[in-house]
Amino acid sequence: MSNEVSSAARVQSSRDDPVLQWVTFKLGNETYGINVMQVQEVLRYTEIAAVPGAPSHVLGIINLRGNVVTVIDTRMRFGLEPSDVTEQTRIVIIEAEQQVIGILVDSVAEVVYLRQSEIEMTPNVGNEESAKFIQGVCNRDNELLILVDLNKMLNEQEWGELNF
Amino acid sequence: MSRKHQSISQEDQALAGYIAAMFGNAPQVMAAPLRVVEATQPVVEETEAAKLASVRKLLAETVVVAAPVEAPPAKAPAMEIQPVAVPEPAPVVASPAPRAIVEQAPIEELALILPPERAANLIPEWGEKRFQTLFFRVGPLTLAVPLSQLGGIFALEKDRITSLFGKPKWFLGLHPYQGGNMQIVDTARWVMPEKYAEVTAEGLELDYVIRLGDTPWALACTQVHDAVTLEHDDIRWRSSLGRRPWLAGVVVGKMCALLDVDNFIFLLENNQFENRHQGLPVAP
Numbered sequence: 001m002s003n004e005v006s007s008a009a010r011v012q013s014s015r016d017d018p019v020l021q022w023v024t025f026k027l028g029n030e031t032y033g034i035n036v037m038q039v040q041e042v043l044r045y046t047e048i049a050a051v052p053g054a055p056s057h058v059l060g061i062i063n064l065r066g067n068v069v070t071v072i073d074t075r076m077r078f079g080l081e082p083s084d085v086t087e088q089t090r091i092v093i094i095e096a097e098q099q100v101i102g103i104l105v106d107s108v109a110e111v112v113y114l115r116q117s118e119i120e121m122t123p124n125v126g127n128e129e130s131a132k133f134i135q136g137v138c139n140r141d142n143e144l145l146i147l148v149d150l151n152k153m154l155n156e157q158e159w160g161e162l163n164f
Numbered sequence: 165m166s167r168k169h170q171s172i173s174q175e176d177q178a179l180a181g182y183i184a185a186m187f188g189n190a191p192q193v194m195a196a197p198l199r200v201v202e203a204t205q206p207v208v209e210e211t212e213a214a215k216l217a218s219v220r221k222l223l224a225e226t227v228v229v230a231a232p233v234e235a236p237p238a239k240a241p242a243m244e245i246q247p248v249a250v251p252e253p254a255p256v257v258a259s260p261a262p263r264a265i266v267e268q269a270p271i272e273e274l275a276l277i278l279p280p281e282r283a284a285n286l287i288p289e290w291g292e293k294r295f296q297t298l299f300f301r302v303g304p305l306t307l308a309v310p311l312s313q314l315g316g317i318f319a320l321e322k323d324r325i326t327s328l329f330g331k332p333k334w335f336l337g338l339h340p341y342q343g344g345n346m347q348i349v350d351t352a353r354w355v356m357p358e359k360y361a362e363v364t365a366e367g368l369e370l371d372y373v374i375r376l377g378d379t380p381w382a383l384a385c386t387q388v389h390d391a392v393t394l395e396h397d398d399i400r401w402r403s404s405l406g407r408r409p410w411l412a413g414v415v416v417g418k419m420c421a422l423l424d425v426d427n428f429i430f431l432l433e434n435n436q437f438e439n440r441h442q443g444l445p446v447a448p
Contacts (some may be wrong), residue, residue, distance in 0.1 A: 078330070126330065
């Protein structure tokens with residue numbers, strides 16, 4: 001938490017250059033960020049029940065205090081190689097497109113504060129759908145943070161298919 | 165046939181395949197990485213003559229006649245090279261190639277790739293007179309680039325490259341650079357995707373990047389060689405743009421491709437890789 005405080009102290013928001021908070025997580029060697037306002041909670045890995053006939057990017061469902069939550073295979077969605085579940089594996093419960101879903105990540109790191117002006121666009125190359133999930137990148141502490149637009153992680157039809 | 169003659173013949177084959185592939189002609193298989201061969205004078209002369217004949221033939225095949233189009237004023241970005249010292253330029257001794265007859269490429273063929281005003285520019289402005297050129301290698305491929313079009317040469321720290329999901333394989337990722345990021349291109353995959361497996365057969369140690377102009381784009385390469393001053397006639401200039409508008413011509417003395425950096429940048433910035441390679445086999 002001291003990290004958060006020091007980051008907040010360093011970064012001052014202004015109307016022209018608002019400061020946004022991002023929850024960072026790891027997938028492989030890269031660090032990703034998602035808007036903190038969309039994160040509801042972070043869970044330790046728990047058994048995920050497979051759903052027959054579900055799309056390939058859906059790992060299955062979990063029971064979250066009586067609610068059924070669909071968990072997305074984030075690695076597959078990002079076109080990354082699969083990886084084993086470890087002690088650090090987490091399910092991040094997020095809200096996007098008026099739905100609550102879980103995304104499986106290798107680990108969750110911290111909450112960081114970034115000015116809007118610090119966010120850089122990425123080159124518009126290739127035709128892959130998944131490239132649209134990237135909202136921008138930001139250099140921070142000698143590390144490049146890849147900011148993900150959760151709303152674009154699935155298209156309209158895919159969001160519609162998540163209700164089991 | 166002596167071993168030297170055999171080696172030179174293999175080198176010629178490799179070069180012919182390389183140049184042919186560059187110009188999008190007959191699909192020839194690229195030979196093994198080039199070897200340095202000590203050759204006697206008559207053999208060298210014979211080989212260079214053969215190389216020239218081969219290049220002329222290949223270039224002649226790419227000539228397409230069309231109505232002339234007025235060329236727009238070309239831009240000449242300022243050069244700023246700092247971190248890696250480039251050797252002093254030395255004069256090139258090469259057989260002067262006959263100046264290519266400049267004929268206009270068919271605009272409609274290039275409509276998907278370059279806008280007409282850019283497609284009309286067959287010989288870049290910097291190529292109209294003497295210019296300095298840097299040679300670099302990507303595995304077995306030697307490429308040349310005009311120094312005036314470079315933004316710098318940098319050591320590549322591979323562990324500092326951040327790859328972005330959803331991007332094409334030729335885009336290696338982002339590399340921090342002076343507070344921003346360079347966008348690193350896997351040069352071999354971009355330049356010759358159909359020959360990528362052969363170019364990388366012995367592995368590629370990408371240790372350097374060459375920044376294109378003042379853009380964030382940078383080409384990854386294995387070695388940076390010497391810089392030399394070339395005359396206009398040292399180059400066999402393209403006579404049409406074909407599928408590779410980034411190829412300005414061939415440095416005859418070194419038998420390597422000379423990059424048209426402005427067009428290269430244009431293709432990168434306009435996401436034209438896929439258009440450019442439509443219908444061509446691309447490495448997995």
